[in-house]
């Protein structure tokens with residue numbers, strides 16, 4: 531390995547007993563890029579990030595982070611990175627400044643540096659006037675912004691973010707995404723895990739799609755989508771005002787149909803092979819009494835890419851997970867052992 535990249539990973543593997551959570555993955559992250567890890571629940575994203583942050587020891591494989599060996603120079607790795615984990619680490623009774631000061635002291639930063647950095651970071655997230663307000667009085671979005679900038683205190687060259695918008699409302703999600711872009715524009719390399727395809731696509735220069743502990747595709751969003759096109763698949767959106775489960779079954783049964791998803795009550799997303807796919811699908815809908823309100827071809831999404839490379843959908847598993855998190859409150863910490 532050369533050490534010219536922000537991160538270089540070679541054959542990284544993590545086993546828990548007989549179970550392989552991360553399976554011999556290799557990839558590089560360029561300096562100053564936003565690198566997304568996209569995959570369903572349990573794919574191995576968090577375990578990968580935890581290894582790269584030295585929170586979990588690899589079973590085998592090597593990695594250089596900021597040029598430091600993950601295992602032999604773990605302290606140096608730790609000093610050169612920031613981590614925004616799923617767990618919110620903030621003291622409710624303390625103000626933003628007091629929280630940040632506390633962490634600055636933990637990192638043994640010089641006092642003056644801490645104060646300057648607190649002002650800079652609060653400015654970055656437009657929260658200067660909240661500096662001396664207790665965290666317990668903050669909205670969820672404000673807490674998350676402070677949680678994110680906490681990881682930037684030491685001016686790390688790389689910041690890891692594990693599902694940074696999980697459980698946040700849409701408006702807060704957008705503001706955190708904008709913050710991630712700002713952080714990156716300021717020169718920080720960002721490694722991000724998400725199960726939200728829209729998020730991966732909106733933010734990442736490159737995306738590694740991970741499933742069952744393996745990287746199954748890695749490229750820019752644009753190039754990843756070509757994987758679907760290369761498979762002779764055409765994507766259709768169909769809006770059927772009287773859509774029934776029977777119609778869906780009939781369409782699914784067509785041999786030209788590679789995949790079908792129902793994003794809501796009246797809409798279908800269908801990917802089909804061959805030049806007569808469109809005609810056959812329309813004929814089938816009509817033959818089953820369907821009223822077609824709209825029908826158009828679409829560009830493939832990352833969901834389609836996932837479907838194309840794994841043969842299964844990612845969305846259902848991802849939704850299940852988001853719902854479960856909401857039920858148990860946002861950002862519930864996961865029990866983990868090293």
Ligand SMILES: Nc1ncnc2c1ncn2[C@@H]1O[C@H](COP(=O)(O)OP(=O)(O)OP(=O)(O)O)[C@@H](O)[C@H]1O
Pocket residue numbers: 546551569570571572573574575576577578851865866867868
């Ligand atoms: N400490 C652990 N002990 C045993 N198994 C674990 C441990 N940590 C993770 N796993 C298992 O490893 C697999 C990968 O988990 P990981 O958390 O990395 O996935 P993920 O892609 O981040 O998904 P999620 O967002 O749900 O955490 C899962 O099957 C998980 O149950």
